Amino acid sequence: MKKIGLTLITALVGGVVAVGGYKLFEDKRQSKMSFEERQELYYANNPSSEIMASTGNPDFTQAAAAVAPGVVHIRTTYTAQQSYGASPFDMFEEFFGMPRQRQQQRSQPVQATGSGVIISEDGYIVTNNHVVADANKVEVQLTDKRILEAKIIGRDPNTDIALIKISASGLPFVKLGNSDDVKIGEWVLAVGYPLGLESTVTAGIVSATGRSTGIIRQEQYEQYQREMQQRGYRPQNDEFIANAVESFIQTDAVINKGNSGGALVNAHGELIGINSNIASPTGYYAGYGFAVPVNLVKKIADDFIKYGEVKRGLIGITFRELDPAYAKELGIKEINGLYVNGVTPNGAAEEAGIRKGDIITKLDDQLISSSAQLQERIYRLRPGDKVKLTYKRDNREREVTVTLKEDNRPKAEEETAAERSATEIYNRLGAGFVPATDAKKKELGVSSGVVVTQVHSDGLFDYFNVQRGLVITHVNGQPVNSADDVEKALSSTDRNIIRITGVPQRGSRIELNIPVDY
Numbered sequence: 001m002k003k004i005g006l007t008l009i010t011a012l013v014g015g016v017v018a019v020g021g022y023k024l025f026e027d028k029r030q031s032k033m034s035f036e037e038r039q040e041l042y043y044a045n046n047p048s049s050e051i052m053a054s055t056g057n058p059d060f061t062q063a064a065a066a067v068a069p070g071v072v073h074i075r076t077t078y079t080a081q082q083s084y085g086a087s088p089f090d091m092f093e094e095f096f097g098m099p100r101q102r103q104q105q106r107s108q109p110v111q112a113t114g115s116g117v118i119i120s121e122d123g124y125i126v127t128n129n130h131v132v133a134d135a136n137k138v139e140v141q142l143t144d145k146r147i148l149e150a151k152i153i154g155r156d157p158n159t160d161i162a163l164i165k166i167s168a169s170g171l172p173f174v175k176l177g178n179s180d181d182v183k184i185g186e187w188v189l190a191v192g193y194p195l196g197l198e199s200t201v202t203a204g205i206v207s208a209t210g211r212s213t214g215i216i217r218q219e220q221y222e223q224y225q226r227e228m229q230q231r232g233y234r235p236q237n238d239e240f241i242a243n244a245v246e247s248f249i250q251t252d253a254v255i256n257k258g259n260s261g262g263a264l265v266n267a268h269g270e271l272i273g274i275n276s277n278i279a280s281p282t283g284y285y286a287g288y289g290f291a292v293p294v295n296l297v298k299k300i301a302d303d304f305i306k307y308g309e310v311k312r313g314l315i316g317i318t319f320r321e322l323d324p325a326y327a328k329e330l331g332i333k334e335i336n337g338l339y340v341n342g343v344t345p346n347g348a349a350e351e352a353g354i355r356k357g358d359i360i361t362k363l364d365d366q367l368i369s370s371s372a373q374l375q376e377r378i379y380r381l382r383p384g385d386k387v388k389l390t391y392k393r394d395n396r397e398r399e400v401t402v403t404l405k406e407d408n409r410p411k412a413e414e415e416t417a418a419e420r421s422a423t424e425i426y427n428r429l430g431a432g433f434v435p436a437t438d439a440k441k442k443e444l445g446v447s448s449g450v451v452v453t454q455v456h457s458d459g460l461f462d463y464f465n466v467q468r469g470l471v472i473t474h475v476n477g478q479p480v481n482s483a484d485d486v487e488k489a490l491s492s493t494d495r496n497i498i499r500i501t502g503v504p505q506r507g508s509r510i511e512l513n514i515p516v517d518y
Helices: 002-031 035-045 061-070 215-230 294-307 324-330 348-352 371-379 422-429 438-444 483-490
Strands: 071-078 110-118 124-127 135-141 147-149 151-156 161-165 187-192 200-211 248-251 263-266 271-279 288-293 317-321 338-343 359-363 386-393 396-403 431-435 450-455 471-475 497-503 510-515
Touching: 035 294, 061 071, 061 187, 061 200, 061 263, 110 187, 110 271, 124 294, 135 422, 151 294, 151 422, 151 483, 161 294, 187 271, 200 288, 200 371, 248 271, 271 294, 288 294, 294 371, 294 431, 317 371, 338 348, 348 396, 359 371, 422 483, 431 483, 450 483, 471 483
Parallel strands: none
Antiparallel strands: 071 110, 071 135, 110 124, 124 161, 135 147, 151 161, 187 200, 187 263, 200 248, 248 288, 263 271, 271 288, 317 338, 338 359, 359 386, 386 396, 431 450, 450 471, 471 497, 497 510
């Protein structure tokens, strides 16, 4: 009898160990997956959870039921802000629900609301960059009424996309679709929290794709002007270089203030875009809304997780869209495509043989007729990726393979801020982190570390000149190996002083005492 009991106990312990080992392996495997791969794994394990909607009549009840639980209400708190001028488009801060006229300094914090879309069951949420860019505090209200504080993982002002995270598990999420399959005229739903209301679903059709409104470039230009003026310098127009990427999905589904960062989904309940802005003379819905294509969103979110920043590859050309008037000005017959105005020395295009005067007509065998199309498709790629360009020279069509190069241009400066809790202090650092590789730790002779991958202007790291690339081994005396470790260590911040230990090179060490308020 004792022998049987011992056998059962041994089998039970062995089973627990096996399950535990599998769980660790599974968690490690998932951490290396893209968000799309994680979702595919989830649906493979839970096939009955996928809801498909019928498009006949039309009837969007199933799609709305599937999506609404995964769209969240975002509440942010702001400190002193500056007012912006009027625009034919609903400027970001006003679209997000903030007042048009704001005083230069405010003694009381300003609050605003917007939307976000859960894309993984462990709490990753995509929203707009302008939703969280100036926020001291970011809170997320789930459909079950829970309110959780969010950590900013990364922000990309070039596309107006941000990735944030809440500490939760088993969350409902919205299935990622394919924005390349979006057709003009197809039915879509916009889901969000407009005008301070609860979750709201509106329907419309896709009225255009690859649309550029100029709103991101305008926002970057105004930010550039403010920064230069603060430094006592009067900027000239030709000194500004825009890195904006705009290739919006245009829809007539009703979108208003507060919808910013919410979901645009197709009739099957698949996410095809993140609602970003509207064309409006009043700041309220006037017919058209614009969403960032989900294929671009997926790439940006994956980059933040894998690299801590957006990896952008460049072709290395300047160009202009052809039309009859411009073709006549150039003295050419071709009226479609992108005319190459210049080629970057030692850039990818020059190395592939592209010259000034060539006319680009296709990218990977797909017709390219606008700069928005080319920019969006290239932005979805990374340095080292290869693309096939079809171009015309001397009325003859040619093809060439171009290997994209690293984007070394000045990045659009970003801002971040926060105040007291560990998550707020983390956001106040104004930085991005990725785990240091084993090779890097060995090189530096350390056993722990995270690499600083982003330093945003007006954050603590920027103010105290903490450089990108620095390996931080300890925060407040605690070893750190991930962004979560950094946040956890910040909870022990004593006397509002953050103690940071960094190793710039083997054999040297720096100690920083950074006050939370400066």
